[in-house]
Amino acid sequence: MKLNNELHSVDRFTIHIPFPLSSYERKLITLLYQPLIGPEPISLYFLLWAEGEDEEGRDYTHYHLMNGLDMSIGAIFNARIALEAIGLLRTYKKETDDLHYFSYEILPPLEARRFFEDPLLSMFLFSKIGENAYRRLLQRFTPKRVAIEGMTEISRQFTDVYQPIQQHMPKNMMVHDIAEKPSKIPFYYQSFDFPLLMSGLSENMIPHRLITAEIKETIAKVAFMYGLSAIDMKHVLMMANSDDELTTDAVRKSASEYYKLTISKTPPAISKMLPPEQAHEQAKEWNSKQDELVQYFEQARPIDVLIAVNDGKQVFDHELEMYESLITQYDITPPVVNVLIHYISLNNPGHISKKYIQAIAADWRKKGIETATQAMNEARQFMDQKNPTVKKSTTIEDMHAEFELLQAAAYVLYQFEPGKASAAKLKNIEETFKSLMKKIEPPVLLQMLADGKEPFAHELKAVTQFASMYEWERPLLNTLIHYAHFSSEGNLNLPFLEAIASGWRKQSVQTIETAIQYGQNYRKSRAQKYSRTTYGNPEKKELPAWINSSEKPKSQASLEELERQYRMKKKS
Template identity: 40%
Template sequence: MVALFRELQPIDGYRIRLSQPFSNYDRQLLTLFYQPLIGSEAMSLFMTLWADAEQVEEREYNHYHLMNLLTMPLAPIFEARISLEAIGLMRTYVKTEGDVRTFLYELSPPLDAKAFFEDPLLSTFLFSKIGEQAYRNLRSRFTIANAELDEFKEVSRTFLDVYKPVTHRIDIDEGDKHAVIGRRNAEGVPFEQDEFDFNLLRSGLSEQMVPQAALASVSKELISKLAFLYSLTPLDMQKVVMMALDEKLELPEARLRKAAADFYKMNTSKTPPVLQKTFTQPPTPTVEQKEMTREEELIYYLENTAPIDMLRDLNGKEPLPVDVQLAERLVNTHELPVGVVNVLLQFVFIRNDGKITNNYVERIASHWMNKKVSNAREALEFSRKEHDKYMQWKNEEKKPATYNRKPVREGMVPEWFYKKEQQEKSEEHVAPETEKKQKESTEDNADIEERRRKLRERLSRRSKGVN
């Protein structure tokens, strides 16, 4: 299992680049051909990046921006990204400068319909996802009927029929080293073919039975993809090649693909093969995670949840825009880790009767930044250790503002009035006030731990599928 925090963090920046301008035809191919293969989350990620990349000015974002746009935690965003990379729709580059990591996401166009159906991996994968009838309907939708063209004769002119060559020399400035953006052919699925033993394949095929020219006419990539898709060894592929030869001892690619599929049906299964991902980020805790304590489950939740989702879970409804903006400012401007922001917002929400005030939050945030609090565990420890101090700050926030008033002439009020008032206040409030503060501190600590306990229980029930 890949450690997510090593691969990607919410604070990591990213920029987007289109390898070439995309068209409406590309959008159709993405929706109809690729979406069944990569899923809705990867499709949403691609379309979001595409929309951001078409801005006039190139901008840099961080991944917390993506978490908010897609309303997804970081783990499924990362899984969606590697799905796009594997299918050939994205290339990812990274640059690290000190502690700052920046990604460059280059979006690639999809294969056109012809190339897609000729690719054995993609076409079989799509067939297994949508079924035979839907697959045939989709194929016929992108098939051009050429039968009626047989009744016509082409009379189109060529370039030389219309234009004459230039008779005088024109100096062309070739000093500009900047590359000109042009339409590139889609490269398709990035596929390594080193694992297939081509020498063993050739050694079992005699020149009399299979001419070397026939075998050389088929790309190594196609042979490797067919072997991977149908789990064929070099010895199995020898039999497939023999089955695919035509009467002229030639090896057309279409016959090779059909022979591989027939061999699979005869020896393995009647149903088409299904591709499985080698990496998946589980939506629920793994076996090791299920053995964690409730405290560790809470920390795991706080570290891997976007603040907007944490506020939604905590409050049971959509958070206010002002609270969302505050969370974004803490992450984007002050660069606090997401886990620390979650603990901070949770603490203030619980201690301040469901209200999140900017000044109070930013005062605690400043304290944690000075103390270099870097994760949810440290933030939880600070919220408990410095609880009394933070509650004192909260009470200071609630004190009414004092205004400058015109002094009243003291001669109008006798001196005994002040002495009596001060004595009464001293008798009535000194002892109860001390008692009240001690009681509030004890009750506050107990209450915040109780609220956190209930949140942990709710998260634990959700992970087990219980509402």
């Protein structure tokens, strides 16, 4: 909503504080909330708190806030909506012909325990202040336990001390609708695409009864925090599921591991998003405000761009999946996908085939386009040439081609027999294999090893846990997964990965080349070991000359003569 329609300096407001605020709340706001939203919103909060405590119900104009804080009306508005979003302020509005009247309700901060349990707030605070400061704050707000070891509690209960009285309180003296302090930040998790998530989860994967309201809220929050789609969250839930049990802590931990494995090892940071109206206006202005548009494409999610170019309408699931696959399967960066969405909407309105979009993305990837600026320049060249189509020679990579390459590499490098047929058809196998290991993500590699099929949940979980615990570089981790997959005959598990990694660590294996060399040496040593018989090879002896001739040894001839004489004597 535009500022000139939302707030004016002459608009009046009143302040309401439903709960008494203490110095403890002031400490929580200063140490936990200020790093998230900045000093200006906190200054506005403290001013409203101070004015409301002594003169609640009095009305002011917004000039009062502007003078007291030395801030413009625009800065006041931005500070106000920051407080609303973080759960420290509720705003109510009434309009007349000339003026707007506001009521500002000052809310207390969340209790420290609830703050640190909330996945959004705790992670954003961690990303703002760093691990050491975060640990100090966590320790500071953790209740100190009283030393009661060896002691027995003897505290009396209420009924041990007091007895009931036979008197009834009048109905008009009873309190109804007692206000409660907020227990969570305002977050509408219905915006997450749960139908798409549930359609991809069969009862055999995860029983739908495990997706409770509490789990749904956690799913939506961690998906927002890490920028994960419904398809990503399916993998997260499969990793979090353990013996048909799904907990909020397991979902949060699995989402963190999946984020580190597929996106970045740097924690996500909080940032303000553009209002939909502003985003849509920017998406229309291709030829103007170049820098702002580039910044928007660099920061926005593909789904936000899709909604913007569709005039705010909800995006169809198949359309969203089509663009998400460019990121998850083909390693196209989100800013480039955003530019592609915008380019397609301007030049090819209506139905667009999946192959056409993939062809453009494949062409851009071959040209090394990774930023929004590069993608926009490439799109401008298409527009200038009035040729929005891609050359017919552009091909779309098939997952089966990578599957055959991985099979062939397993035979060429380590002599695993299943890849022998593929090795006979391909060339430059080792170099192509190394290049692939450097550019794909481990979950994509698992899918390639399964010939394009969805990898098993236990394999994905094993790889994700290993990556989270040991933080290997992606090329080396992919080489490990490839070798372990064929060594285990397709039955990856975490202990097996750790066992191979332990051998690599002892030999200081740190690159693809040294990993391949180690694997080759190990396979050769095993082959030599099992080529020997258990009983040993007897020494080779020279055979007697009479073996190959008709002449018999003397000992043999003497034996026959004695037998003939014995028979003759017996007859006589």
